[in-house]
Amino acid sequence: MRSPQWLGAVIKAAGPLVGVKTPWEGAQTTLQAVLGDEVPANAGAYYSDCRPATSLNPQATDDGLAAAVWAATERLIAASPSA
């Protein structure tokens, strides 16, 4: 489902004013996470703007929840017909 062309034009014009990034800008945090020398020291972190984010939804740093979601995902895959 594509948005109308005029909406793209509006976002292109207004984007920088409200913090919308271009795809190239958006790729920079990914590239930092893939290539940055400091990343192994931040294993498991959630990066934003090319550095580990400090304020996070408490659920996103809940190790018990992380383990539970891992187990649930494994169960779901194991129970899938093509597994």
Place this chain on the structure above:
Amino acid sequence: MYLVTGANVGIGYEAAAQLARQNATVVLACRDATRGGNAAASIRDAVPAAHVETLALDLASLASVRAAAAEFKGQHDRLDGLINNGGVMIPPYGTTVEGVELQMGVNHVGHFLLTNLLLDTLTASAPSRVVIVASRAHEMGQLDAADVRLHTPPSDYGMGAAAYGRSKLANILHARELARRLAGTGVTAVSLHPGTVATGAFGRLPAVGTTASHPPFTPPITH
């Protein structure tokens, strides 16, 4: 050697193009073979020396994920970085082949299986990385450790924003648990918020810049 899912547009495309510019071999894993091929051709146009390959991957099918992982491992014995970038955001309600709500199925479950299937190659290639593209939208997501519901039925879907948020929360938690399990292996897992990005949903994307061959803030490939 890097594998990028959803590499035909947007952030995935730009990241793949930059890795190619830095002389890495990049595998573009895309659902649509034509779009994947077009993206590879576009990167080769911008970076004539680029080593770019394509791989058919439909994250909404675990059979496709298994086939893609097998094909990759049949051709390559090295993987320096797996970039789980592909995804869907607030589509009309749908499910994967296996019947899981599409956003959780594609954004999290398909990538979870892909990552597990490639872990031995990543470990053998250490130091290596697993990078999971999540989103600030994870703040809209809720998951209960006592009763983890990955599937969302149509009756609870609404516009799909809560299910999207849950899938992105699952992405962040996946990186966190993966990092814990991979401690000491030399494989580093992290997640990220790319920012609010105007992607392919908003019309034509700009071509890959050919002049800024090494953007000042892209780190060099050192591993």
